[in-house]
Every structure is written in structure tokens, then in C-alpha cells.
Amino acid sequence: xxxxxxxxxxxxxxxxxxxDIAGARVLPAARLGGPMPWVIAxxxxxxxxxxxxxxxxxxxxxxxxxxxxxxxxxxxxxxxxVGREAQTRAAKALLEGDRAVAEVQAxxxxxxxxxxxxxxxxxxxxxxxxxxxxxxxxxxxxAPAGTAERLRSALATVAPSARLDxxxxxxxxxxxxxxxxxxxxxxxxxxxxxxxxxAVWLAARNAFDANRETIMIVHHLGAGDAQLARLFQRAVxxxxxxxxxxxxxxxxxxxxxxxxxxxxxxxGLVANGAFGPxxxxxxxxxxxxxxxxxxxxxxxxxxxxxGRML
Amino acid sequence: MAVNGDIVRFDNVGLRYxxxxxxxxDLSFTLHAGQFYFLTGxxxxxxxxxxxxxxxxxxxxxxxIRMFGGDVITLPRQRLPAIRRRLGVVFQDFRLVPxxxxxxxxxxxxxxxxxxxxxxxxxxxxxLDWVGLGSRADARPATLSGGEQQRVAIARAVIAxxxxxVADEPTGNVDPEMALKLLRLxxxxxRLGTAVVVATHDVNLLGKVxxxxxxxxxxxxxxxxxxxxxxxxxxxxxxxxA
Numbered sequence: 206x207x208x209x210x211x212x213x214x215x216x217x218x219x220x221x222x223x224x225d226i227a228g229a230r231v232l233p234a235a236r237l238g239g240p241m242p243w244v245i246a247x248x249x250x251x252x253x254x255x256x257x258x259x260x261x262x263x264x265x266x267x268x269x270x271x272x273x274x275x276x277x278x279x280x281x282x283x284x285x286x287v288g289r290e291a292q293t294r295a296a297k298a299l300l301e302g303d304r305a306v307a308e309v310q311a312x313x314x315x316x317x318x319x320x321x322x323x324x325x326x327x328x329x330x331x332x333x334x335x336x337x338x339x340x341x342x343x344x345x346x347x348a349p350a351g352t353a354e355r356l357r358s359a360l361a362t363v364a365p366s367a368r369l370d371x372x373x374x375x376x377x378x379x380x381x382x383x384x385x386x387x388x389x390x391x392x393x394x395x396x397x398x399x400x401x402x403x404a405v406w407l408a409a410r411n412a413f414d415a416n417r418e419t420i421m422i423v424h425h426l427g428a429g430d431a432q433l434a435r436l437f438q439r440a441v442x443x444x445x446x447x448x449x450x451x452x453x454x455x456x457x458x459x460x461x462x463x464x465x466x467x468x469x470x471x472x473g474l475v476a477n478g479a480f481g482p483x484x485x486x487x488x489x490x491x492x493x494x495x496x497x498x499x500x501x502x503x504x505x506x507x508x509x510x511x512g513r514m515l
Numbered sequence: 516m517a518v519n520g521d522i523v524r525f526d527n528v529g530l531r532y533x534x535x536x537x538x539x540x541d542l543s544f545t546l547h548a549g550q551f552y553f554l555t556g557x558x559x560x561x562x563x564x565x566x567x568x569x570x571x572x573x574x575x576x577x578x579x580i581r582m583f584g585g586d587v588i589t590l591p592r593q594r595l596p597a598i599r600r601r602l603g604v605v606f607q608d609f610r611l612v613p614x615x616x617x618x619x620x621x622x623x624x625x626x627x628x629x630x631x632x633x634x635x636x637x638x639x640x641x642x643l644d645w646v647g648l649g650s651r652a653d654a655r656p657a658t659l660s661g662g663e664q665q666r667v668a669i670a671r672a673v674i675a676x677x678x679x680x681v682a683d684e685p686t687g688n689v690d691p692e693m694a695l696k697l698l699r700l701x702x703x704x705x706r707l708g709t710a711v712v713v714a715t716h717d718v719n720l721l722g723k724v725x726x727x728x729x730x731x732x733x734x735x736x737x738x739x740x741x742x743x744x745x746x747x748x749x750x751x752x753x754x755x756x757a
Contacts (some may be wrong), residue, residue: 230614230615231612231623418610419612419613419614421610422611422612423612423627424596424599425570425571425599425604425610426599426600426604426623426624426627426671427596427597427599427600427624427627427628428596428627429596430596432596432627515571515572515573515574515592
């Protein structure tokens with residue numbers, strides 16, 4: 206089987222300066238054969254899915270954090286409606302006058318009632334239920350670290366019942382869990398790569414043993430280790446290319462399908478995980494990395510076997 | 516480069532496999548460029564073991580071996596292929612690559628040395644013609660007779676014009692006429708500067724190569740009927756060699 210020129214050049218670089226003996230057809234087959242392409246295809250597909258999951262989670266947290274960073278919520282927890290109204294006005298005035306604040310928006314009481322209605326039912330509209338006043342605050346991009354603390358202190362003087370919270374802090378435990386999931390995906394990819402390397406090691410070792418007599422002959426005729434290793438690398442590369450293409454197709458189609466399904470939910474939160482071109486490029490790199498792992502493993506295996514010969 | 520035409524020099528070489536007794540003991544000799552050597556001895560005398568040392572398939576248990584001017588015992592193994600490419604080996608069991616045609620088997624040493632396909636086609640075809648297998652160039656070893664396989668193995672050993680040719684019973688499977696023709700080929704290589712070592716137990720062959728030197732192995736030790744062990748080997752009258 207003829208190897209595409211791009212692989213050929215890659216092999217020459219990996220194999221060192223010794224001349225190529227592929228033309229000598231020392232190995233009877235151009236591939237390791239057997240289930241190797243399918244093993245690689247499955248591993249690549251699983252890696253693509255894991256990488257896709259990790260990227261979606263990374264996108265989700267990055268975009269959500271960007272949206273929440275700089276967002277503050279001020280609650281005026283005051284039972285007396287008059288006092289609550291006065292403190293809300295004072296707090297709003299103070300915030301609007303601060304240079305670090307880009308936007309101040311008092312949440313209307315009707316909106317508050319609508320927010321808690323799913324939880325409290327009709328009681329949410331009862332005048333007997335005291336709801337705190339809420340003020341949404343967005344800081345400027347140039348707001349220095351510690352602005353929230355400064356505003357909290359300032360608010361305490363004009364609105365003693367005010368409580369200031371950073372919006373990102375509410376979701377921090379969720380973001381932490383998502384980050385853990387991302388690491389889980391990365392670990393999964395690493396384990397899959399390791400499993401692939403083990404499969405290639407086994408296949409290369411079997412192929413070497415199956416062709417031992419021929420290799421001995423060629424070795425005695427003066428073939429160098431690098432020349433012989435390159436024959437196996439070529440065979441592995443062919444299998445990795447076939448398996449990688451199949452695996453990428455399976456994994457890519459699955460990711461695209463899942464992406465379309467999630468997009469159909471029409472949720473802003475879910476949309477945060479959507480892929481950009483850079484993400485697809487990273488996913489497309491999975492089979493390339495897998496081929497690199499397979500090549501390195503095959504080379505190491507064959508060189509190790511050859512090292513036992515004189 | 517070899518000094519004074521020395522291709523190989525053995526100094527006090529011994530070989531044992533594992534913890535067994537020495538199969539070769541106290542071998543000291545030189546092989547010179549252009550010289551034809553017969554290696555004789557009874558079965559089990561150590562001929563094949565000595566040949567293995569010569570074609571670098573085995574390291575000795577003791578002693579020193581220099582080839583082409585360099586010490587091959589301490590040479591790093593990654594530098595051995597370059598030495599092996601200067602050797603031609605005819606194995607007793609031929610060791611042809613089974614899935615390759617006769618042509619591809621003969622072309623192997625040239626391909627390993629990086630000779631282009633265009634450059635190797637004609638010499639390989641000529642060599643196959645010379646050993647009488649021009650019409651069997653595409654045949655796989657399994658479809659060739661023992662004698663034909665032997666001729667392919669010889670053609671493969673000499674195609675790259677080695678500096679040292681090591682042949683283990685190279686005429687064992689061919690008819691007398693072809694055997695003589697192959698010996699003439701080896702002699703011709705010798706005239707081109709190749710040191711030729713032919714292991715045989717066929718005493719009839721010994722008288723057929725004028726000016727050959729005989730190395731006789733008995734129980735792993737070399738006797739010196741033609742002065743081959745000296746530095747340099749002394750040539751003896753033909754009648755003492757027969």
C-alpha cells in the first residue's frame with residue numbers, strides 16, 4: 206500500500222537519517238492488520254467525545270464566568286417598607302455615583318414577586334410577605350480588585366440593611382464541580398491514549414515476532430535499527446490513519462448531533478457550551494495525536510526488540 | 516581501513532555458548548583482501564560458529580576481533596550494520612525472504628545500501644542471468660529447487676561486491692558443473708579484492724581453486740596446513756593443500 210507523501214515525510218523525520226527500505230518490501234504486509242485500525246478508531250472516537258465534553262464544559266464555565274464577573278447584587282433586607290424604600294434610594298444613589306460602577310438597576314417589586322412565585326405560589330403576591338429590595342449592579346471592566354469590599358463598607362453607612370454579594374460567588378461551587386469534570390475528561394483521554402499505546406505495543410510486538418526470521422535475515426544483511434523500525438512505523442501509521450479517520454468521523458458526527466440537540470433546548474446556559482472553529486480544530490487534532498502516540502510506541506517497541514539482537 | 520590488506524584479524528579468540536565448553540578455542544589468524552580461504556573440518560568442528568563470528572552474528576567469549584581495521588567487539592551495536600554491509604554471507608540454509616521474489620531477494624543488499632531502483636535493476640538481472648536464474652526472477656523461494664535457492668542466496672551475497680564473502684557450504688545443493696562455476700565467481704570476486712571464506716567438507720572442492728589457503732578446524736581449534744594462521748599467511752605448494 207502506498208503511503209501518502211505527507212506521512213512519508215513525517216516518517217523520514219521520525220526515523221532519522223538512515224535511508225528508507227520500504228521499497229525492499231521486507232514486511233509482507235503494509236499494515237499491522239488485524240483489528241488494529243478498529244481499535245484505534247474506537248479509541249479516537251472515545252477521545253473525541255471526551256475532548257468534546259471537556260471543551261464544552263470549558264466553554265460553558267469561561268462564558269458563564271465572564272458573564273457573571275463584575276456582577277453584584279445588593280439586597281436591602283428591611284421589614285419596614287418605608288425604611289426599605291429609603292435605604293434602596295440611598296444605596297442606588299451611592300452606587301450610581303461610584304466610578305467603578307457601570308450600571309445600576311433596581312429590580313421592580315413585581316419582578317421580584319414573579320421570581321419567587323414558582324416557589325411560594327400566590328403567597329408571593331401577598332402584602333404580608335416581605336421581600337427584600339434587590340439592586341443589580343455591573344462594575345466597569347476597569348474596576349479594581351477589592352471594589353466589592355469597598356462598596357460593601359460604603360453601603361453600610363447609607364443603608365445599614367444592605368447585603369452585597371458577588372454573583373459569581375453563588376455559582377462558584379458549580380464551576381468547581383465543572384472544572385473537576387473537565388479534569389476527569391482529560392484523565393479519560395490520557396487513559397485512552399495509554400490503552401491505545403498498549404494495543405499498538407502488543408500489535409507491534411506480535412508483528413515483529415511473526416516476521417522475526419525475515420528481520421534476522423535483513424539485519425544480517427546490514428539493515429540498521431532505524432531502517433527496520435521505520436517499516437513498522439509505516440505499517441502503524443497506515444493503521445492509525447485509517448482508524449483515526451473512522452474514529453474522527455464517528456466522534457465528530459456524534460458531537461455535532463449532541464450539539465444540535467442541546468442547541469434545540471434554546472437555553473442560554475446550555476448555549477454557553479457551544480463550539481467555535483478553534484474547538485473543532487482541537488477535536489480534529491485528536492487522531493493526529495493518537496497517530497503520534499502509535500508511531501512513538503511502535504518505534505520504541507521495535508527498537509527494544511532489535512536491541513536484544515547483536 | 517584495513518592495514519596491509521588485513522580484512523579480518525582474530526587474536527586468541529574463544530567462543531562458548533552459555534556455560535558449556537568452548538566450541539572454538541585460541542583462534543588467531545588474519546584474512547587478507549583478495550585471498551581465497553577454504554574452511555574445512557568434520558561436522559561439529561565449529562565451522563558454522565567461526566562463520567557466525569565472521570559475519571557478526573555472534574560475539575566471542577574472549578579474545579579480540581578486528582575487521583576492516585576496527586575492533587568489532589567493542590564497537591557499539593548501532594555501528595555494526597555499516598560493517599555488515601561490507602560483508603556477503605551465504606547461509607547454509609539460504610535464508611531467503613520467503614515473500615520476496617528471487618529478484619527482490621538479490622536486490623536486498625543494494626536496497627539496504629540505498630541504491631536507487633533504476634541503478635539496481637540491471638545489475639540484479641545480470642547477476643540472476645549469471646547464476647542461470649534469469650527466467651526465474653519473479654519466482655518466490657518456495658517455488659525454487661534447493662539448488663536454485665542456493666544460487667539466489669549466492670547472488671544476493673555477491674551482488675554488492677562485498678569486501679569479505681563468507682559462504683557456508685555454498686555448493687552443497689548444486690550440480691558439479693554449477694559448483695565449479697560458482698567457485699569461479701568467488702575467485703573472480705577475490706581478484707577484485709574480496710576476501711573469500713568458503714566452509715566446506717567436500718575435499719574435492721579444495722583442489723579446484725588454485726592459490727587457495729586452507730583453514731582446518733578440529734574440535735574448535737585451527738590447524739594450519741597452508742600457513743593461513745601466520746601474519747601474513749604463507750602460501751603453500753598446491754600439493755600440500757589437497
